[in-house]
Amino acid sequence: RFHGEGFQEGLAEGSHAGLAEGRRHGALHGARVGSEIGSYHGFALTWHCLLQKCTDEKNRKKIRALDSLIGMIQKFPYEDPTYDKLQEDLEKIRGKFKQVCSMLNIQSDFRIGPERSSLTF
Amino acid sequence: PHVPVSPLGPGWSCRAVLSDAHTRTVRRVSWSPCGQYLASASFDGTTCVWKRQQDGFEVVATLEGHENEVKSVAWAPSGTLLATCSRDKSVWVWEVDDEEEEFECVSVLSAHTQDVKHVVWHPSLQLLASASYDDTVRLYREDDDDWLCCATLEGHTSTVWAVAWDSSGQRLVSCSDDRTLRVWQRQDSEGQGSGSEPSWKCVCTLSGYHGRSIYDVAWCHLTGAVATACGDDAVRVFEEVTPVSPMSPPKVHRSHFPAAFPCFPRLTLHCSASVLSTSVEAEPSLRNSPSVSFSRHMSRMARAVFPVSFRE
Numbered sequence: 001r002f003h004g005e006g007f008q009e010g011l012a013e014g015s016h017a018g019l020a021e022g023r024r025h026g027a028l029h030g031a032r033v034g035s036e037i038g039s040y041h042g043f044a045l046t047w048h049c050l051l052q053k054c055t056d057e058k059n060r061k062k063i064r065a066l067d068s069l070i071g072m073i074q075k076f077p078y079e080d081p082t083y084d085k086l087q088e089d090l091e092k093i094r095g096k097f098k099q100v101c102s103m104l105n106i107q108s109d110f111r112i113g114p115e116r117s118s119l120t121f
Numbered sequence: 122p123h124v125p126v127s128p129l130g131p132g133w134s135c136r137a138v139l140s141d142a143h144t145r146t147v148r149r150v151s152w153s154p155c156g157q158y159l160a161s162a163s164f165d166g167t168t169c170v171w172k173r174q175q176d177g178f179e180v181v182a183t184l185e186g187h188e189n190e191v192k193s194v195a196w197a198p199s200g201t202l203l204a205t206c207s208r209d210k211s212v213w214v215w216e217v218d219d220e221e222e223e224f225e226c227v228s229v230l231s232a233h234t235q236d237v238k239h240v241v242w243h244p245s246l247q248l249l250a251s252a253s254y255d256d257t258v259r260l261y262r263e264d265d266d267d268w269l270c271c272a273t274l275e276g277h278t279s280t281v282w283a284v285a286w287d288s289s290g291q292r293l294v295s296c297s298d299d300r301t302l303r304v305w306q307r308q309d310s311e312g313q314g315s316g317s318e319p320s321w322k323c324v325c326t327l328s329g330y331h332g333r334s335i336y337d338v339a340w341c342h343l344t345g346a347v348a349t350a351c352g353d354d355a356v357r358v359f360e361e362v363t364p365v366s367p368m369s370p371p372k373v374h375r376s377h378f379p380a381a382f383p384c385f386p387r388l389t390l391h392c393s394a395s396v397l398s399t400s401v402e403a404e405p406s407l408r409n410s411p412s413v414s415f416s417r418h419m420s421r422m423a424r425a426v427f428p429v430s431f432r433e
Contacts, residue, residue: 061225064266065266068266068267091231092231094229094231095211095228095229095230095231096229096267098186098211098226098229099213099226099227099228099229101186102185102186102213102225102226102229103225103226107185108186
């Protein structure tokens with residue numbers, strides 16, 4: 001009988017702790033994604049402002065790419081963490097950001113130096 | 122700079138050594154369709170584009186952006202697009218501005234979940250194929266202003282090292298670490314609307330022929346023969362045989378009798394190697410014996426056969 005009661009108490013306590021940990025983990029992860037996308041958003045809006053004045057063909061392409069990035073960021077479902085294409089859309093945003101950096105001749109931050117990795121083919 | 126000349130007489134001479142652009146292994150090179158440009162992909166993370174000059178080659182662009190080793194580079198047949206892929210799991214598509222010789226990144230595609238080994242363009246369409254450590258082949262096409270992954274070919278059970286298109290572009294062959302070759306055929310969407318994506322089905326798997334990983338595959342656009350480079354020190358040539366046996370019933374559904382690729386090489390490959398360079402040129406021999414033979418020199422030199430390509 002005490003075995004059973006002990007088990008129930010343990011289960012309740014464990015679930016409670018698990019829930020708290022889950023919430024912490026979710027909040028942390030959510031904050032990371034939010035801050036990453038937020039930084040891309042700020043970056044894109046700034047460059048969009050800077051390039052507004054230039055109307056030549058090359059800059060029009062850059063502005064189109066920036067618009068595309070801003071559009072993807074705005075469409076991202078912040079309210080729904082269970083969205084099944086969340087990772088996919090996040091990768092697309094990251095890819096678009098890298099492409100925009102390439103067009104603007106800026107190094108995107110996550111550059112690893114030429115380190116000596118093991119031989120690969 | 123002193124350029125060594127082959128003492129063997131007429132043959133190949135080294136015209137240029139382009140040594141200052143890359144700081145690590147140069148993994149792949151690709152000529153532009155017009156022949157005036159050469160792209161080189163390097164483990165230093167950059168891809169250089171060289172232009173043919175009177176007395177050599179000069180770098181006209183350095184494509185940066187990949188986070189680590191670039192594994193492959195390929196020019197599209199149109200000459201206006203370049204594709205690169207890397208250990209960073211992404212495939213980048215670059216557009217060339219003809220007049221200004223400027224390269225612009227038009228898309229960064231992160232569809233693969235692991236190291237991307239090889240990228241190859243379709244022979245006539247703007248369709249790109251990539252092979253990866255994640256055991257899949259993926260296809261990409263342009264859509265609006267961007268590129269997207271339009272198909273994922275699953276089936277291999279290990280790294281896909283390379284991919285080759287047939288001359289029509291209706292089929293492609295992939296070779297893998299799992300020692301098999303797979304032939305994929307484009308399936309035209311039947312009964313679906315015009316806006317649907319064509320799918321690809323694996324119509325043939327060749328297993329049991331290769332003793333080790335298959336590192337490269339080439340599909341000859343003239344003869345239809347498929348050649349493979351394998352870690353078991355052999356080059357194999359496969360040809361398609363359509364069943365014409367008198368025993369088979371006259372009306373047969375295609376799905377029951379897929380085209381077979383038996384390993385009966387019609388050609389004997391004679392490998393010759395020049396003394397100075399380690400490149401190998403294979404020519405079809407006039408003899409018709411059903412086995413692959415190597416000259417004694419070649420078998421001493423080769424431990425594994427690495428890239429393989431057909432002379433067009």
